[in-house]
Each structure stands twice: as C-alpha cells, then as structure tokens.
Amino acid sequence: MASVEFQNVSKSFGAFVAVPDISFQIADGEFICLLGPSGCGKTTSLRMIAGLETPTSGRVMIGGRDVTYLHPKDRGISMVFQDYALYPHMNIADNIAYPLKVRGEQETKRHARAKEVADVLKIGDLLKRLPSQISGGQQQRTSLARALVYPSEVYLFDEPLSNLDAKLRLEARGFLNHLQRDMGMTAVYVTHDQAEAMALATRIAVMDKGRIVQFAPPIEIYRRPATTFVANFVGNPPMNLVAVEASIGEGALHLSADGLQVAPIELNDAIAKAAKAGKMTLGVRPEHLRVAGPTDHNILSGELFANENMGPESLVTLERGDNGRVTARIFTDDEIKVGTSVHLAFDARHVTLFDDSGARIPAAGER
Amino acid sequence: MQKRTQNIFVRRTVFAAAATFLGTVFALPLVWFIFAPFNARAELGLAIPSPFTLSNFATVFENTFAMQALLNSLIQAAGGVVLVGAAATLAAYALSRSPIPGKGAVTYILLLFSSVVSGSAAMVPIFLIISAAGLIDTHLAVILVFAGGLLPTAMFILRDFIDAIPRSYEESAMVAGASPLQAFFDVALPVIRPGIVVVVVWAFVNIWGSFLIPFILLRSDKLMPASVAIYSFYSEAGTPIVTLLAAYSLIYSLPVIALYLFVNWKFGFRFFGGIKS
Ligand SMILES: Nc1ncnc2c1ncn2[C@@H]1O[C@H](COP(=O)(O)OP(=O)(O)OP(=O)(O)O)[C@@H](O)[C@H]1O
Ligand SMILES: [Mg+2]
Numbered sequence: 283m284a285s286v287e288f289q290n291v292s293k294s295f296g297a298f299v300a301v302p303d304i305s306f307q308i309a310d311g312e313f314i315c316l317l318g319p320s321g322c323g324k325t326t327s328l329r330m331i332a333g334l335e336t337p338t339s340g341r342v343m344i345g346g347r348d349v350t351y352l353h354p355k356d357r358g359i360s361m362v363f364q365d366y367a368l369y370p371h372m373n374i375a376d377n378i379a380y381p382l383k384v385r386g387e388q389e390t391k392r393h394a395r396a397k398e399v400a401d402v403l404k405i406g407d408l409l410k411r412l413p414s415q416i417s418g419g420q421q422q423r424t425s426l427a428r429a430l431v432y433p434s435e436v437y438l439f440d441e442p443l444s445n446l447d448a449k450l451r452l453e454a455r456g457f458l459n460h461l462q463r464d465m466g467m468t469a470v471y472v473t474h475d476q477a478e479a480m481a482l483a484t485r486i487a488v489m490d491k492g493r494i495v496q497f498a499p500p501i502e503i504y505r506r507p508a509t510t511f512v513a514n515f516v517g518n519p520p521m522n523l524v525a526v527e528a529s530i531g532e533g534a535l536h537l538s539a540d541g542l543q544v545a546p547i548e549l550n551d552a553i554a555k556a557a558k559a560g561k562m563t564l565g566v567r568p569e570h571l572r573v574a575g576p577t578d579h580n581i582l583s584g585e586l587f588a589n590e591n592m593g594p595e596s597l598v599t600l601e602r603g604d605n606g607r608v609t610a611r612i613f614t615d616d617e618i619k620v621g622t623s624v625h626l627a628f629d630a631r632h633v634t635l636f637d638d639s640g641a642r643i644p645a646a647g648e649r
Numbered sequence: 650m651q652k653r654t655q656n657i658f659v660r661r662t663v664f665a666a667a668a669t670f671l672g673t674v675f676a677l678p679l680v681w682f683i684f685a686p687f688n689a690r691a692e693l694g695l696a697i698p699s700p701f702t703l704s705n706f707a708t709v710f711e712n713t714f715a716m717q718a719l720l721n722s723l724i725q726a727a728g729g730v731v732l733v734g735a736a737a738t739l740a741a742y743a744l745s746r747s748p749i750p751g752k753g754a755v756t757y758i759l760l761l762f763s764s765v766v767s768g769s770a771a772m773v774p775i776f777l778i779i780s781a782a783g784l785i786d787t788h789l790a791v792i793l794v795f796a797g798g799l800l801p802t803a804m805f806i807l808r809d810f811i812d813a814i815p816r817s818y819e820e821s822a823m824v825a826g827a828s829p830l831q832a833f834f835d836v837a838l839p840v841i842r843p844g845i846v847v848v849v850v851w852a853f854v855n856i857w858g859s860f861l862i863p864f865i866l867l868r869s870d871k872l873m874p875a876s877v878a879i880y881s882f883y884s885e886a887g888t889p890i891v892t893l894l895a896a897y898s899l900i901y902s903l904p905v906i907a908l909y910l911f912v913n914w915k916f917g918f919r920f921f922g923g924i925k926s
C-alpha cells in the first residue's frame with residue numbers, strides 16, 4: 283500500500299484543457315472517491331495515476347516516488363476500466379489470472395487463485411466462458427476480479443459497479459468496503475453515484491470541470507458543502523437551493539423571497555460581509571423539511587407538484603411559482619393532495635447559506 | 650387487384666430470367682474449368698467428358714518444369730506473405746498506436762506510390778535496382794518486390810482494423826504488469842489476428858497470380874513460378890494445348906482454394922467482441 287500525490291498536475295488534449303490544475307494528497311490506506319458529473323475529468327485523473335496518460339505539467343507521486351514518467355507496469359497498481367477491457371480471446375479464468383501470468387505464476391496456481399476471487403464475486407461458474415458469452419454485469423465483475431487478484435500498492439476503480447443491478451451493486455459495494463477495512467487498501471474510486479461515494483469513501487473529492495471543488499470526509503461534504511455545486515450534487519435528493527434577497531437590520535440578517543418566511547438570522551463577520559451583495563442562496567436538505575405547524579417560524583410554501591411514496595418516507599415536491607421547486611422527505615402518513623398549497627418548516631440550525639458567488643458562508647459560532 | 654397480382658408475377662418472371670441469364674454467363678467458364686481437365690479431347694467449347702479421364706493430369710505431372718514451377722510459386726508466395734504479414738502488422742500497429750505527427754499522410758503517400766511500384770510503369774527502375782543489388786534471377790528478388798508493392802495497402806487495411814480496436818485492451822494488460830511487448834503478443838496480436846488473416850490471404854492471392862514481375866526478374870527455368878510456367882502448355886505457334894492447360898490450371902488454382910477453406914475453418918473471417926458497447 284502506498285500514498286498518492288498530485289502536484290499541480292494539468293492535462294490538455296490539444297487545445298482542450300481537461301484538467302487545469304490539480305493538487306492533492308492521498309494517505310496510505312485511504313479510500314478516495316472522485317465524484318463529479320460526466321466529463322469533469324475523473325477518468326483522465328485516474329489515468330494519470332495509472333500512467334496511461336502523461337500530465338501536460340506537474341508531478342505524480344506514488345509512495346513518495348516520482349512516477350510522472352514511469353511505465354504503468356512499474357507503478358504497482360491495478361485498475362478496473364470503465365469499459366471493462368476484458369481480453370476477448372481469453373476465457374474468464376485466463377482473463378482474471380492474466381496479471382498473475384505476467385508475474386510468472388504457474389498455471390494451476392494462478393487458476394486456483396482466479397477461482398477464489400471469482401467465487402467471491404459470484405462468477406465462479408463462468409470461468410470457462412469467453413467474455414462475449416457473459417452478461418454486462420458479469421463482465422464488470424470479471425474486470426473487478428482481475429484487478430483484485432494480485433496485491434497492489436494502489437487500486438484504481440473507474441465506475442466498477444455502474445452496470446450492476448441494484449442488489450448486486452449493494453453486495454459488491456459491501457464487499458469493497460469490507461476489503462478496504464480488512465486490508466486497508468489505498469484506492470481511488472471514480473463514480474458519479476453519490477450514494478456509492480458516501481458509503482465507501484474515507485474522503486470524497488468533488489470535481490467540476492477539471493477542478494476539485496471540495497476534498498473532505500463524506501459527512502463533512504454532506505453537512506458543510508463548500509459551494510452550491512457540491513450542495514446540489516450530494517444528497518438524495520440533493521439540497522434545496524433558494525435564491526433570496528439579503529439585508530441587514532436590527533443586528534440580524536433578514537432574508538426574503540416569494541413564499542419564504544425566515545426568522546432573522548444571527549450575524550457574524552462573514553455573513554455581514556456577504557450580505558452587502560444583497561443576494562444569497564439559502565440551502566436546506568430535503569430531510570430537514572417537515573409539514574409546518576402553527577408554532578413554526580421558518581417556512582417555505584408552494585403548490586404541491588408531486589408526491590412520491592418511497593416506503594418509509596414520501597418525496598414531496600413543491601412548486602414555488604416561477605422560483606423553482608423544493609423537495610422534502612416527509613416521514614408522516616399525512617395525505618397531501620396535488621394542487622393544494624403546502625407549507626414546509628425547517629429549523630434555523632439546518633440552514634446553510636451561500637454567498638453571491640456560490641461559496642458557503644460559515645455559520646455563526648463556526649471556527 | 651387482379652391486375653396488380655399479374656403485374657407482380659410479370660415483374661418476378663422478368664427478374665428471375667435476367668438473374669438466370671447473368672448467373673449462367675458467370676457459371677459457364679467455371680463449369681468448363683471443372684469439366685475440361687478430365688476430358689481427353691477438350692476444346693474451348695463446353696462438353697461433358699466421355700470418357701472421364703485423368704490422362705491430361707498424367708501428362709502434366711510428367712512436365713518437370715511445370716511441377717517445379719508450382720513449388721517456386723509456393724516459395725515466392727509464402728516468402729512474400731510472411732514478409733508482408735509481419736511487416737504490415739508491426740508498421741500498422743505503430744502507426745495506429747503511437748502519437749507520431751503526420752502519420753496519416755505517410756500512409757496515404759505510401760499507398761499512392763505502391764500502385765506505381767508493383768505496376769508495370771516502374772518495371773524498368775525496379776529491374777535496374779534489383780540488378781544493381783545483384784539479385785536478378787533469385788527468389789529473393791521476387792519476394793522483395795512483391796513485399797514492397799503490397800506492403801502499403803496491407804498496412805492501410807490493418808491500420809484501419811487496429812484503429813477500431815480499443816486501446817484499453819493493451820492498457821489494461823500494461824496496468825496489470827505487462828511490458829509493451831508482452832501486451833502486444835498476449836493481447837493485441839490475438840485480437841488483430843482476423844485482420845492479419847485477411848491481409849495474408851489477399852497478399853497470397855496477389856503474388857500467386859502475378860505474371861509480370863517474376864517474368865522480368867527471373868531467368869532460369871528452375872525458378873519460374875506457375876503463372877509463367879503455364880505458357881509451357883502453348884505450342885511453338887502460340888496456340889494453347891487446351892487439354893493440358895485446363896488440367897494445369899485446375900492444379901494451379903487448388904492452393905488458393907485450399908487456403909480459403911483452411912482460413913475459413915481455422916480462423917473464420919470474423920471478429921470477436923468483448924468491450925462494453
Ligand atoms: N483522448 C482525449 N482527447 C480529447 N479529449 C479528451 C480525451 N479524453 C478525454 N477528453 C475530454 O476530457 C474531458 C474529461 O474526460 P474524462 O473521461 O476524464 O471524463 P469523466 O469525468 O471520466 O466522465 P464520465 O463520468 O462520463 O466517464 C471530457 O470533456 C473529454 O471529452
Ligand atoms: Mg470516465
């Protein structure tokens with residue numbers, strides 16, 4: 283196991299800048315998730331760790347060693363490819379055992395080991411088939427097995443579970459989680475499924491347009507999203523963002539928007555400074571909204587747009603005129619009818635404020 | 650309604666008649682080609698052999714020059730095919746995978762010139778070069794000239810083929826610890842193989858049937874390939890001895906047919922999948 287470090291790494295394809303400038307450090311034994319929308323440079327970053335792409339500038343270190351120009355085979359890594367890249371002419375057993383073959387392991391031994399890993403991933407009875415003769419999900423697990431069949435310094439996963447059905451995905455996720463806790467693997471895991479990132483990562487790097495917007499433990503990303511982009515990307519459903527007018531009066535912050543009622547918010551320096559722009563974004567998570575009662579002061583109102591029952595809770599979506607929609611996770615059995623106006627309440631401590639530029643404003647009493 | 654059915658009937662009949670006519674026109678020479686060798690009195694006209702005889706073949710087999718020529722053809726074709734196959738595979742792989750600037754232009758220019766090299770227009774310079782190299786009247790001369798002429802097209806076909814194969818095959822091998830050479834032989838080569846097979850068959854057929862180049866570059870009878878030796882079945886006056894010519898032609902075409910069958914049985918002209926689409 284080893285640490286991984288990017289020092290001011292950038293990557294351009296011709297005139298197109300895929301990754302402008304990234305620096306980060308991953309400690310030995312960390313499980314990092316790269317989370318971000320399609321095309322934000324996750325695969326490109328991963329390929330630079332693997333050595334399949336040479337950075338345009340900057341340095342890549344693995345285990346404290348500069349590997350920027352080192353051949354992939356000498357980096358002590360293993361990788362699951364987004365497109366699986368199974369060898370079409372080899373059967374599943376030979377596919378999984380190929381890394382061992384390259385390492386000079388004899389045939390019976392490497393096939394025994396391949397069978398072990400395949401059994402764990404529930405593809406043990408497909409070993410004699412060719413990749414074209416198994417399903418997409420099975421191909422994906424074969425590719426995962428091939429990456430796990432030998433010990434590596436760093437494991438790289440490019441959306442390794444994207445093609446599995448919900449049940450298998452949960453199982454495989456649990457397996458990876460167990461593996462990580464068991465052997466403390468250093469892993470970089472690309473996904474655009476935020477639930478997967480939350481479940482697996484020790485830290486999450488949220489990426490947008492080739493930059494890391496926030497690099498923090500999952501709970502931190504969830505509780506204190508650095509920008510509206512992160513807030514809007516993490517959480518299921520993501521945080522509700524309401525554009526508000528901000529003003530200061532009587533030593534407190536006053537927010538106003540159509541269908542919004544907020545008790546004055548305690549001031550601090552950061553809030554006072556951000557309020558000068560006159561505009562802010564108020565964020566509140568769907569799980570922190572409830573149907574309003576007579577004593578509530580913080581209220582969002584609108585027409586009911588949709589009411590989806592999810593089993594233990596319902597997803598209630600309000601339409602706030604022209605000001606967009608708000609979704610709440612409601613844990614009551616109250617009947618709410620489409621078209622009626624609904625009032626949702628939230629607590630002041632669950633409010634996250636973002637300034638004019640979308641950056642989070644530290645709340646009073648923080649830091 | 651009635652009229653429509655009639656109309657369709659007429660159209661079908663006309664189509665079938667036309668197709669039959671065309672098919673016959675193409676089939677007749679083939680039928681002749683199959684029957685004539687077994688007919689002791691074969692003419693240019695089509696006739697069913699009676700009696701069925703192998704005497705034509707017996708005479709042909711006694712012609713040592715013609716038999717040696719078949720062996721020569723095999724040597725030259727095999728040599729050319731090995732050279733073209735190996736060189737085209739390596740060159741096409743490099744052209745496809747490496748980031749050499751202007752590599753597209755290189756292939757196109759080579760392709761353009763190749764039609765000149767193996768064409769008759771370049772016969773004089775080729776002869777001069779080969780003779781300056783002291784290779785006149787050797788198998789090697791024929792093999793080299795064919796390889797040079799066929800290589801650009803072979804490279805072009807193969808490069809297109811390799812371009813269509815995702816790099817992640819070799820990439821995943823290299824990440825798993827394979828050297829570039831290992832990745833090429835273990836992973837890339839087996840995947841490219843159907844393309845190589847196509848090129849090899851194509852090159853073989855080309856060399857096997859070629860007359861001009863060996864005719865000009867070779868002197869001695871014992872090196873001539875079958876495409877040249879076939880003229881030993883013409884009389885002094887220049888008229889073909891149809892019986893022997895037919896028998897020899899059939900023998901001459903067998904290796905090509907055999908190659909097709911073998912390749913189809915062993916590799917098939919196919920391509921396997923395995924990458925997520
Ligand atoms: N070889 C290349 N040449 C040119 N542009 C490229 C190349 N590879 C990637 N890009 C571009 O770089 C950007 C980042 O690509 P990348 O594959 O890293 O995205 P990603 O975050 O993995 O997306 P996804 O979630 O869809 O897999 C994209 O806009 C892509 O079009
Ligand atoms: Mg990707």
